[in-house]
Amino acid sequence: RVMSDFNLRATKAYYEFLNMLNNEKIELIAEWASPNSQYSISHLSSRVISEAIEAMNKETKNEERIITVNGQLVGVNIKQNRFNLITDKDEHIHGKISEVLRKEKFTIPLKVEASIKEATESNLMSGKESVSYVLLEIKAL
Known part of the structure; x- marks a missing residue:
């Protein structure tokens, strides 16, 4: 139910992006740091991508x-x-x-x-x- 709060065009773009990653079997690791020295890593595994696509397919209004x-x-x-x-x-x-x-x-x-x-x-x-x-x-x- 989270996606219904977002702009539909942005949601569809994100959905297409996840499908492209899934179809190409691409996993992402993003690393970033802020000026105050905070550091984060995010990992989008193929399992997480598939689960996100499945959840979005069930999303209704x-x-x-x-x-x-x-x-x-x-x-x-x-x-x-x-x-x-x-x-x-x-x-x-x-x-x-x-x-x-x-x-x-x-x-x-x-x-x-x-x-x-x-x-x-x-x-x-x-x-x-x-x-x-x-x-x-x-x-x-």
Whole structure:
């Protein structure tokens, strides 16, 4: 979770640098000293480089927001707690039904205003995103 605090461009450059070192089987030893005579050595072994790459591949960023959409509720699966909605902008949204709504009776199709929690998970290195939805509230229109 450390990398999500850094600039994405710098993070990707570092990731590419580590991959180049890994692909070429290069290990680094850096030595430096400061004017006050402090001296340090850092060693990037192939194991440390591989572990860093693996950790960065798992690095994700999660965002949640509540959206309100108008549309047609076109499907509800009570057994699996799933819904399907087509917005007025012709977007297809499907996902889970919140615990609060699971006892409700649904009329299908139904013109509704829906409050939906949208959760987005993005892999910082690959740029791949997955989005999930939870139906929180509906009002018949």
